[in-house]
Amino acid sequence: MTVTTARVLAALLTDPGTDRYGLELIQATGLASGTLYPILHRLQEAGWLAAQWEDVDPAAAGRPARRFYRLTPDGVESARLALAELRRQTSVPGSQGSARPAW
Amino acid sequence: MVTRRATAALLRFAARRWPERLREELLREWAAEAHVLGEQGRRWAMLRYAGSLAIARPAREPVSALQHVHNGWRAARLVLLGPLLVMLMLTLSLKAGWAAVGALPVGFTAVMRLYIPATTVMCLLAAVLLALVGRSWSLPGRPVLVLAAVTLAPLALLTLLEARLGPPMQLALLGPANAVYFLGLALLLAWTGSRARAGRRRTAWLLAVLGAVVLADVAMMVLILRANPAPTPALFGAPQWWMYSLTGRVLGLSNWDAFGVGSLAEVGTWTRMLFTGFAIGAALGRPAAGASGRTSRGLPDIAPGRP
Numbered sequence: 001m002t003v004t005t006a007r008v009l010a011a012l013l014t015d016p017g018t019d020r021y022g023l024e025l026i027q028a029t030g031l032a033s034g035t036l037y038p039i040l041h042r043l044q045e046a047g048w049l050a051a052q053w054e055d056v057d058p059a060a061a062g063r064p065a066r067r068f069y070r071l072t073p074d075g076v077e078s079a080r081l082a083l084a085e086l087r088r089q090t091s092v093p094g095s096q097g098s099a100r101p102a103w
Numbered sequence: 104m105v106t107r108r109a110t111a112a113l114l115r116f117a118a119r120r121w122p123e124r125l126r127e128e129l130l131r132e133w134a135a136e137a138h139v140l141g142e143q144g145r146r147w148a149m150l151r152y153a154g155s156l157a158i159a160r161p162a163r164e165p166v167s168a169l170q171h172v173h174n175g176w177r178a179a180r181l182v183l184l185g186p187l188l189v190m191l192m193l194t195l196s197l198k199a200g201w202a203a204v205g206a207l208p209v210g211f212t213a214v215m216r217l218y219i220p221a222t223t224v225m226c227l228l229a230a231v232l233l234a235l236v237g238r239s240w241s242l243p244g245r246p247v248l249v250l251a252a253v254t255l256a257p258l259a260l261l262t263l264l265e266a267r268l269g270p271p272m273q274l275a276l277l278g279p280a281n282a283v284y285f286l287g288l289a290l291l292l293a294w295t296g297s298r299a300r301a302g303r304r305r306t307a308w309l310l311a312v313l314g315a316v317v318l319a320d321v322a323m324m325v326l327i328l329r330a331n332p333a334p335t336p337a338l339f340g341a342p343q344w345w346m347y348s349l350t351g352r353v354l355g356l357s358n359w360d361a362f363g364v365g366s367l368a369e370v371g372t373w374t375r376m377l378f379t380g381f382a383i384g385a386a387l388g389r390p391a392a393g394a395s396g397r398t399s400r401g402l403p404d405i406a407p408g409r410p
Contacts, residue, residue: 021136022132022133022136023136023139023140023152026152032151032155032159033133033136033151033152033153033155033156033159034117034155034156034157034158034159034160035155035159037129037133037156037159037161037162038159038160038161038162041125041162042162063135063138063139063142064131064134064135064138065131065135066132066135066136066139067128067131067132067135
């Protein structure tokens with residue numbers, strides 16, 4: 001798993017029950033759109049992420065419907081395990097007091 | 104307004120780089136997000152959002168080794184086999200034209216008069232057949248490769264043949280005419296191809312055929328004027344030169360001009376006709392799977408205040 005993917009997963013895991021739009025994820029992760037969407041696509045292909053169109057009437061809302069993303073139950077579980085594993089692999093042996101991540 | 108248009112163009116470009124089955128939804132999604140940025144007055148952020156998508160490496164569908172071989176074969180078929188098939192069909196058409204006229208119970212003079220129109224009919228039939236072949240060999244979703252394959256590959260092949268097999272000066276005479284024709288055809292098919300992908304297939308075919316006729320006429324003028332036969336053919340008859348080379352009818356040209364045009368045109372007109380049939384079929388032939396006018400031309404509106 002790449003650092004950028006981990007960053008996206010971490011952002012999604014901060015509140016796994018919330019729907020996130022692409023722009024929100026860009027702001028949360030600091031990634032460029034060209035980096036974010038391929039990651040979202042791969043996560044969807046892996047079944048970790050589900051995408052849904054916003055249920056809104058474009059004429060009434062004055063804007064097109066947006067697509068939002070949410071981790072699937074399997075995705076939540078897998079993402080937590082993957083990030084924990086990444087953290088374990090990147091931790092410096094003997095170091096103490098590192099901040100507990102949001103997930 | 105400029106930033107919105109630039110954003111829309113960048114998003115269309117970005118979407119075309121993604122797998123076909125995803126393009127429409129991605130374009131809708133990106134346009135909706137760009138709309139939000141535009142509504143907030145964040146024009147540069149909107150442009151940056153689209154620009155990043157346009158230059159980033161998109162996600163790719165996993166492709167098996169077998170699929171790679173299949174894709175390679177389809178590209179090679181279009182680039183390498185296509186021009187060879189056209190040359191084979193040209194040879195057969197010339198023979199068929201001669202055989203058809205030779206079978207008629209007419210004298211030698213009549214045979215010579217009928218040979219050109221008969222061969223033109225055979226070449227037209229071959230061009231239609233090649234258009235069908237081109238259509239089935241087309242590579243939907245890869246318009247640039249198709250364009251190069253059906254215009255640059257024939258130009259390269261004809262240049263090579265004229266340089267290696269033709270008499271001295273053949274390349275200097277025919278090269279510019281072929282270059283004008285095939286490069287013009289590339290531009291014409293790029294334009295009509297975008298119309299075809301937008302769903303205006305019938306109009307695209309019609310415009311491509313009409314445009315090819317104009318290009319063929321221009322290429323013939325380039326050939327004759329470059330050859331500069333003595334005496335120089337009357338320029339007011341230039342638009343008829345191409346038609347004369349297809350029909351053998353003088354159509355108001357002086358006999359001397361007709362002789363000069365006929366001796367220079369040789370089989371070049373028919374060659375270009377057959378390559379054009381194949382090119383139009385391949386470039387405009389089949390829509391990409393799952394493609395629609397919306398994906399390639401239209402875009403959900405990103406202008407603020409409009410749904």
